[in-house]
Amino acid sequence: MQTIAFLLYPSFQIMGLAAVSAFEFTNLHFREKVYDIRYLSEAGGSLRTSLGMTIETEPFGDPGFDTLIVTGAPGIVLPSPGESNFVRAALGASRRVASICTGTFFLAEAGILDGRRATTHWCLAREMKARYPKIKVEEDRIFIIDGSVWTSAGMTAGIDLALAMVEKDHGMEVARAVARMLVVYHRRSGRQSQFSALLELEPKSDRIQKALDFARGNLKSQLSVEELAEAAHLSPRQFSRAFRAETGQSPAKAVENLRLEAARLMMEQSRHPIDVVADETGFADRERMRRAFLRAFGQPPQAIRRNAQQM
Incomplete structure (x- = not known):
């Protein structure tokens, strides 16, 4: 015992x-x-x-x-x-x-x-x-x-x-x-995030939420302001103003955070090569993704994967 x-x-x-x-x-x-x-x-x-x-x-x-x-x-x-x-x-x-x-x-x-x-x-x-x-x-x-x-x-x-x-x-x-x-999920992995980029944003209107949902489902796309505005049924100018007012972030920053979240999860939970992760999450190339990881997490993607494997 x-x-x-x-x-x-x-x-x-x-x-x-x-x-x-x-x-x-x-x-x-x-x-x-x-x-x-x-x-x-x-x-x-x-x-x-x-x-x-x-x-x-x-x-x-x-x-x-x-x-x-x-x-x-x-x-x-x-x-x-x-x-x-x-x-x-x-x-x-x-x-x-x-x-x-x-x-x-x-x-x-x-x-x-x-x-x-x-x-x-x-x-x-x-x-x-x-x-x-x-x-x-x-x-x-x-x-x-x-x-x-x-x-x-x-x-x-x-x-x-x-x-x-x-x-x-x-x-x-x-x-x-x-x-x-x-009656709980068979435990969340230790490497799972405490919170998500979408939870941090917490938009107040359905239109901005639709744009975020569109972004998360289309990370491989360019996701320009024009694309996101179309998903929200707003003009680009109206969308940019409303997005910042509701989330406190620019659309570009929010998209990068969503890409970072998706890329980190792929690095932690899969064995896909870094080039594949960068492509699937819209970073285009591994160097751009590496720089984004260093800004956000203070570590390159390879270190994130190594830490996850040590759990």
């Missing part, structure tokens, strides 16, 4: 405990207790969540578990010296140490993410980069595994992290069965 310990602290976010369900339903799948779940805090006793509910916890003791998971909070909460010491001890004594959402800041403050790849909730990723320059923060990932340290993005990404652990421990078929019982 494997022990999964959740490290909690005052005002932690209850959503982080949604990951518990993946381990609970794995026990139900096997009809025996393959995972023992424990809830820990520095002093033990009752802890209030950010919503005011309470949960009983055990005080810190032996840091040797199969897995220690640090949950997140609505904002950034840094560990006490005792919590930092416990997390560092667990890294050496446990098989894996993980974090959900802003729990990554706990691991970062304890120093165990230095030189490692990590992720957190997208809205705080840049803050993490600024505070901890030694960490290779990848803000657009659902979860990341770097050796024995696992980190996930915010909110429901903790469920993806837990399902990935179940898959690692018991195989893909068990993880799929558990996902079905949870």
Whole structure:
């Protein structure tokens, strides 16, 4: 039996405990207790969540578990010296140490993410980069595994992290069965984006949405302002003005972001040569795509593919 310990602290976010369900339903799948779940805090006793509910916890003791998971909070909460010491001890004594959402800041403050790849909730990723320059923060990932340290993005990404652990421990078929019982997609890949270019744009009118849908379905085309305006049933001048007003971007910038999203997914999830990816996503040639990747991600396409293969 494997022990999964959740490290909690005052005002932690209850959503982080949604990951518990993946381990609970794995026990139900096997009809025996393959995972023992424990809830820990520095002093033990009752802890209030950010919503005011309470949960009983055990005080810190032996840091040797199969897995220690640090949950997140609505904002950034840094560990006490005792919590930092416990997390560092667990890294050496446990098989894996993980974090959900802003729990990554706990691991970062304890120093165990230095030189490692990590992720957190997208809205705080840049803050993490600024505070901890030694960490290779990848803000657009659902979860990341770097050796024995696992980190996930915010909110429901903790469920993806837990399902990935179940898959690692018991195989893909068990993880799929558990996902079905949870009525969730059999987990999102760790390399999947936290959000999409279309979600970032959020146009207010159907006409601009139609133009974006047209663009996404025709990335190999030139996608000039005239083409997009025709799809939106507007004149080019009206379209350009309306597009910027609704999305905050120029049509050209939005098209490049859609191409980048499609190209990155192809690099991560296929073995197509770079020239093919560039052609299929409308970049025309690999050098133009390489420059766009460097501007957007700080890495060339080959590095994105290598990182995905390491997941």
